[in-house]
Amino acid sequence: MKYQIITISRQFGSGGRTIGKKLAEQLGIPCYDQELLEMIAEESGMSKEYVKKSGEETVRTGPLSFLLEDRTYDTPATQDWVWEGQKKVIEDLANKGPCVIVGRCADHILWYRNDVLRVLIHADDDKRAKRIVEVYGEREESPEKRVKEKDKRRAAYYKKYTKKDWGIAADYHISLDSGDLGIDTCVDILAHAYTYQPPVREE
Amino acid sequence: MKYQIITISRQFGSGGRTIGKKLAEQLGIPCYDQELLEMIAEESGMSKEYVKKSGEETVRTGPLSFLLEDRTYDTPATQDWVWEGQKKVIEDLANKGPCVIVGRCADHILWYRNDVLRVLIHADDDKRAKRIVEVYGEREESPEKRVKEKDKRRAAYYKKYTKKDWGIAADYHISLDSGDLGIDTCVDILAHAYTYQPPVREE
Numbered sequence: 282m283k284y285q286i287i288t289i290s291r292q293f294g295s296g297g298r299t300i301g302k303k304l305a306e307q308l309g310i311p312c313y314d315q316e317l318l319e320m321i322a323e324e325s326g327m328s329k330e331y332v333k334k335s336g337e338e339t340v341r342t343g344p345l346s347f348l349l350e351d352r353t354y355d356t357p358a359t360q361d362w363v364w365e366g367q368k369k370v371i372e373d374l375a376n377k378g379p380c381v382i383v384g385r386c387a388d389h390i391l392w393y394r395n396d397v398l399r400v401l402i403h404a405d406d407d408k409r410a411k412r413i414v415e416v417y418g419e420r421e422e423s424p425e426k427r428v429k430e431k432d433k434r435r436a437a438y439y440k441k442y443t444k445k446d447w448g449i450a451a452d453y454h455i456s457l458d459s460g461d462l463g464i465d466t467c468v469d470i471l472a473h474a475y476t477y478q479p480p481v482r483e484e
Numbered sequence: 485m486k487y488q489i490i491t492i493s494r495q496f497g498s499g500g501r502t503i504g505k506k507l508a509e510q511l512g513i514p515c516y517d518q519e520l521l522e523m524i525a526e527e528s529g530m531s532k533e534y535v536k537k538s539g540e541e542t543v544r545t546g547p548l549s550f551l552l553e554d555r556t557y558d559t560p561a562t563q564d565w566v567w568e569g570q571k572k573v574i575e576d577l578a579n580k581g582p583c584v585i586v587g588r589c590a591d592h593i594l595w596y597r598n599d600v601l602r603v604l605i606h607a608d609d610d611k612r613a614k615r616i617v618e619v620y621g622e623r624e625e626s627p628e629k630r631v632k633e634k635d636k637r638r639a640a641y642y643k644k645y646t647k648k649d650w651g652i653a654a655d656y657h658i659s660l661d662s663g664d665l666g667i668d669t670c671v672d673i674l675a676h677a678y679t680y681q682p683p684v685r686e687e
Contacts, residue, residue, distance in 0.1 A: 292654075401659075448652060449651060449652065450653040450656065451651055453653065453659065454660070454661040454664050454665060455660055455673075456604075456656065456659035458654075458656070458657040462658075469676070470658075470676060474665065474669060
């Protein structure tokens with residue numbers, strides 16, 4: 282098999298996590314998503330809540346908005362510390378064998394390996410807005426605004442640690458529109474790409 | 485079937501044309517690629533050579549480079565005229581029934597239809613440089629430079645007529661790295677996505 286590891290980068294509300302779980306189940310390999318938070322917390326010595334928060338950049342929404350933020354731990358140094366822990370956790374998981382890793386810039390962290398299938402899952406804003414209400418429920422903010430803000434925060438985090446813009450097709454082997462194709466078709470395509478690949482020739 | 489038309493946008497040297505031809509053959513539907521040039525020439529009344537050239541923006545390579553260009557027909561008005569012919573040809577082809585259309589901004593021209601599977605084929609620069617020598621032979625310019633210049637010209641043309649940056653994953657339903665996945669795997673994935681889609685519910 283050419284690919285061992287599958288990394289899934291995903292827009293908020295695109296169903297990337299569900300695709301990762303279903304894909305891993307179909308392939309009979311582990312999927313790391315929320316589990317990563319605990320592992321990174323343990324590795325970095327920070328709380329799971331802080332690890333979760335540090336995976337997105339704070340985007341200022343107003344000139345005095347920083348007064349409302351909890352900045353107990355939040356310094357550039359602690360975020361970098363979490364990043365180092367995150368790198369170690371993801372590299373160790375990849376070394377253990379075939380798996381699916383969702384989010385946390387795993388595509389970039391494992392860029393040096395040539396057995397990684399890098400996947401991006403995206404969908405139109407309106408479909409994602411509808412989905413997050415179904416999955417996470419209503420909030421005070423409109424789902425459209427929640428989608429836009431999450432996009433901004435994740436793109437800013439990605440840019441900070443990878444120096445790249447987020448969502449460029451050339452950075453992934455497969456990018457799929459889950460809103461149009463549907464979750465199950467995406468799982469099917471990815472399982473197909475992972476398993477039906479030409480065998481690597483020994484030279 | 486949800487999708488009727490497949491548009492393939494492709495980076496120069498990525499094998500997008502070959503993928504389109506093989507895919508159409510496998511699906512038993514027509515593929516329009518070079519054939520488009522003749523149709524657009526007839527529709528717009530311009531020469532096939534001009535139509536081909538007008539599908540890419542001229543990128544100035546030096547302060548006096550315009551002196552070397554053949555600008556017999558090349559005014560903004562004639563390029564727009566070709567664009568209008570191109571729109572009509574592509575819309576007519578899509579109305580005729582299932583087909584694969586390669587290049588010429590067909591993804592953007594048919595944006596208003598909801599039965600179009602929009603595909604982007606890309607590959608790393610070095611793999612594309614290698615491929616263009618195999619397919620088109622050696623030229624005076626290095627293959628690396630040819631790849632870079634074509635990318636620039638196509639992106640500039642795309643931007644001019646669509647107002648969008650070229651290569652953003654969110655603009656396509658499926659984006660594939662043909663260099664890493666291989667031509668045949670790409671054909672396989674696309675045939676799979678086109679045929680194994682959930683049926684449209686009549687409401």
